[in-house]
Amino acid sequence: MNKTTIKKLLLIAANCLLAVFIIAVIAGAALVTYYISSAPELTEESLVATVSSKIYDKDGNLIADLGTEKRSNAKTEEIPTELVNAVVAIEDQRFFSHRGIDVLRIAGALLNNLSGGNLQGGSTLDQQLIKLTYFSTSTEDQTLKRKIQEAWMALQLERRNTKQEILTYYINKVYMSNGNYGMKTAAKSYFGKELKDLTLPQLALLAGMPQAPNQYDPYTQPEAAKERRDLVLAEMLEEKYIDATQYEQAVLTPVTDGLQPLTNEAAYPAYMDNYLKQVIEEVESKTGYNLLTTGMDVYTNVDPAAQQQLWNIYNSDLYVEYPDPNFQVASTVVDVSNGRVVAQLGGRNQASNVSFGTNQAVETNRDFGSTMKPITDYAPALENGIYTSTADTIVDGPYNYPGTSTPVNNWDKRYFGTMTVKSAIQYSRNVTAVKALEATGLENAHNFLNSVGIYYPEIHYSNAISSNTTDSSRQYGASSEKMAAAYAAFANGGTYYAPQYVNKIVFSDGTVSEYAAEGKRVMTEETAFMMTDMMKAVMSYGYGLNASVSGVPMAGKTGTSNYTDSETDTILATVPEANYSYMVVPDENFVGYSSRYSMAVWTGYTNRMVPLLDNGMHVATDVYHNMMAFLNSPETATDWEMPDGLVRYGSSYYLKGSRSVTNYYYSTTTEAATTSETSGSTTTASSETTEPTTNSPSTNQNGD
Template sequence: MFIMSKQDPKYSRVNRREQEQKNKRPKKHPRKKHHVLSTVLWSLLLLCIVVVAAGATLFFSYARSAPSLNEDSLKNPGATKVYDASNKKILTLGSQNAETLKQSEIPQQLKDAVVSIEDRRFYEHDGVDIKRTVGAAFSNFTNSSSGLQGGSTLDQQLIKLSFFSTKKSDQTLKRKSQEAWMARKLDKTYSKDQILTFYINKVFMGYSSYGMQAASKFYYGKSIKNLDLAQIAVIAGIPNAPSQYNPYSNPKLALARRNEVLDAMLKNKKISQAQHDEAKNKDISDGLLPYHQNKQKNEKAKIADPYLKQVLSEVKKKGYDPYGANLKIYTNIDMDVQKRLYNIANSNDYVYFPDKKLQVASTIVNPNNGKVVAMLGGRKNGDVTYGLNRAVQTDRTNGSTAKPLMDYAPAIEYLDWATYHSLKDEKYTYPGTNTQLNDFDNQYKGTMTLRDALVQSRNVPAIKTLDAVGIDKAQNFIGKLGFKYKKQLEYQNGIGLPSSTLQNAAAYSAFANGGTYYKPSYINRIETADGQVNDYSSKGKHVMQSSTAYMITDILKGVITSPMGSGTRAQIPGLYQAGKTGTNAYPDDISDKFPEDVSMDSWFNGYTKNYSVSVWIGYDHPYQGNNYLDKASERLAQLTYKEIMSYISQGKTNSDWSRPSNVLTKQLNGVRELYLAGSPDQSMMKDESKNSSRSSEKSSSKESSSEESEISSSSSSESSSSSEDSNSSSEETSSSSEDSSEPSSSSQESSSTEPSSTPSSSEQPSSSQPSENDGNNSQPSSSEQQQDSE
């Protein structure tokens, strides 16, 4: 084999040629690499300069629009103001429970505790702690727990409390820039001790107390200068989370927070190890007063206490801190109505209450927009601030006021039942059980119309109706009316739903306005310290046909006006209104411990086109002693309703409800009955009318013929305006199509009159004595927890 050596001329020529080609290629100079790197670095530097310049420009642009620094805002604690529906101030939060300290009156140990836990470098920075801000940002980014405090200094916290909203969504770059700018300005304007004094006097400390001096007296009953180290540490730890770190709400968290303050003071060399250990070994309850609440010193706020409690709860749900955000809260409360409701419950000038323990709760809603007009949480509550609000509690069932909601309205809505639909009141057991259902009188009335069954509040027809509708459909129906339950309801709930007066007033509003449900609302709008305004009007949802609402309303008028009605004591002469009674009897297994014919709860839900009112009467502890309702006490729900409805209806337009075009009328046994065009009951009614006409006298035959003519003409003009029969008070106008998703015209006034005007003879409230039989006192088996009656 021939092998070419390196010395071979051919081999050498090839190598030389390759080498020549390599030599012709341009050489890579190190200078060029350095030039590219330099260009990149200069570009990055220029970009940083541009970013910083843009940031600075943006920062100063934001800062220029920051609120002006003023001492009044820094000094005044709890600047949030609450207004009524007429924009008149009810109260300034905290102003009645605030106490301030002079700079010289603040104990050094308190200053040390606050600075150690909130801002260790307080005396070193100039309002903004860059090192701390970067550290906090890095900690948040890495999710590490480095023990660093938050990024805001005491100066920034004071600025936020005094001038800005504390809502999380409002913590924007603009807001942070303004806080930082104003904190720097604050630090230049005031001394460190002045700033610390502002902060100590301003912070919210729980239970409507503002300032650490007020908190010291509230929790320990003495001035802060008389507290020991452990107690001072408790006070210093509260502002970070007042609802969690106060010793009443959560002793365990309060103890942990107190010890955290003591540890910070030790680390900051403000106390010795011995002082630290001694204070840490003390019980959190050491020196603490027994649990109590602040007394309401503001008369308006005292009267509106339950309403204000709900307002503050709603404000928090919307993301605001009402105690530290300097808000203007405009509510829907009518203080005149609220005051009258309060006086009805707390004096015997209007309604006589047999003892101080008997309680009452009530909610008044505007059915046309869902605004809560007034609310009563109880009676004889003294001066307690934000006490128990029975108007929103859902641990008592609403008795037979559930029947229109869960039984009869769904039957009309889904099954097209007429008001004269035939039902039997007879011996009956709950479907799928051996539990017998009884009425207050343990009797049965036999065959009766739907109208009579509801007016007389018979239990068996109601549950039979619910069975025909079906639990699922019925629960879905009331779910759209604000009654939400995690579990499936049972048949017994057809005569009693666990609910509040707030839920009942809002649900019955849908009957009043023609089928639209509005979620009840306390707040009209909120204005933040920097001028932002947020409106909170409730948007209605059409939840039932206007024909359903109208037919239920027509029946419920009879609850008040009919001699057989259970709510005749709620009559207000001349006022177009409708309503329903409800009572709850004691369960069978304990009923023998109480007198006969007594109840635990009494309800009345009533409405006009302007207001929906729900009233509950009962005792907080119905199983104790003589805490039961006799017949006289049961009527207090109706009488309370009558008093407040009479008052709020003065000067309001008084008009009847308009009949939708697909609701037809028929005289049956002297009663004006209603049915839906094309419904099964219409055909049945025609057949019965024909059979009746063959055997009746000539005059009756003429009347029947006339009524048949009305049915025929009404059926052929279903979408046109429908005329009332000869007994109607006035000619009614047609409503919009039932298929429309918007509220129908049935909610509009058919005849606008002054409040002094009275209904026609067919609608005139009865002057007969009310029946003693409410139909409200059935006694379910002890195996059933349902305690409703009617």
């Protein structure tokens, strides 16, 4: 091939590449033009809108109108310079020099993210205002179209309005926790003052809150609020808005300085507060929108009568005798057929002037004790063929945690010898639980737990009898919400539904998103039924009997956590009455279900080192009993039907074709033949292994 031909080919290739480039540029420009043309209209009404979200119960009745209760817009001249400086310093340091988008900030954020640093965004205050007004913050909605529209609208905002007006829109638009919208409203609510009368640290506190209002709430999260406030002050110092002396004085000021008691102006009943907090979280998770700053209609699964009844059980003396006003309860009730949360309450005697505070019903910082045994040990053992009947036997005797010299202790420091799996669950033996986990395997048990919504960074043999984990984040460990949903899979025959608060959302533009229950089978019907049968036995003994409701078939499990030896020594030395109490523990739980509802209850004190003594041990089952009696009528209650894959002999259930059935037939045939030869009569063998009468547990203990 000669040089002339090569040159021609190179020229053709170059022209083709140029043509492709030109076409790509034209296509890109056309796409950008299309996206811009379909962007929402920038209007004064939208930028200053006082939006509200309406929340409805399971029957479509209005229960809350969020967004209308506390909002007072500030005029531009009412906003002090120090607040402007604080907002700009923490949110958009080049606000006064860019024209809506900050190319330098976008490039810096991109380089940081690519280098593996903490994820950063490149949004300006203009873009944040556009998001608050028009768009979702959901990761799924971070599309090229959305980004182009957002940038275009930010540029138009800069052409339409002055910097002062844009800041005013932002300061009036943001949510500031506790039902407050806009920083002027928050100044009045928190400090009883106008913005111009606030101190530097108070203004810095307000400036730092919009990114995570509830997380930086000075009433409920003072440490996080102070850390955020001090970051704002540090940025102000770096930008030379304040000097070192002002900075030092401000960071030494308590974050609670000047805070006044909040007044309750919530536009919903107090008993709905915890439930609504979870609705807000689920809406943001599903859509990216914060319903406190974006108008929408949200249809929830709450049963208002059940929610109010739960509140009444917690906060009156008509149902349960509580040891003292500080004693705490958290519980969740779910519909076992679909996972819908019908009622939830995270504490007793909650402060009426704090909106969307801590909800212990979804927190995983407390131990659910032996209520973990059915889902960590015995159900996985059945699923993996370790046990094939409720009459399979296991030895409760001296035993160490696998691979260690550490003994596994039962709650009563005793051993019952050979016993059935059913009895092991009924009497809550720790040794048999760890043995079941060892036989099943940690990985198999971990997989089963994950399938029912319980996660650990890694599972240990100690998790056979405890939900403790070294990671304190809410995604790991157990909560009343997680436990109610996990046990519901036993109640409905083996299908797990994630707990759900919201079933439909109608957005301001009329579009509708509906959320149907999505279940996944996590165990066989046979496993679910055998677990239910074995946990029915719990309802006939000790505190389990206290939880039962006459005429309503139920199954469940008690659970008690323990202090370490050193913690016990500390408590005995500092709490005199603990020396006279039979039980000194931090947590007492009960998780149970009928064929309609599953309910998990945690009880204890907010401060874990305040012990739960004898007179508090019955409260978890008392709460469960009273709530489930309200929800389940004996006249309409139904029992569970045995699946086709099981066969019943006596009071025990066996998998058809399993070794347990073979062993049963062999033992009964041999016994019958022996009896016939010696006495001339035939007897029927018991399907249960008899407990040694000398070691039978006392019936007045909970068995944990």
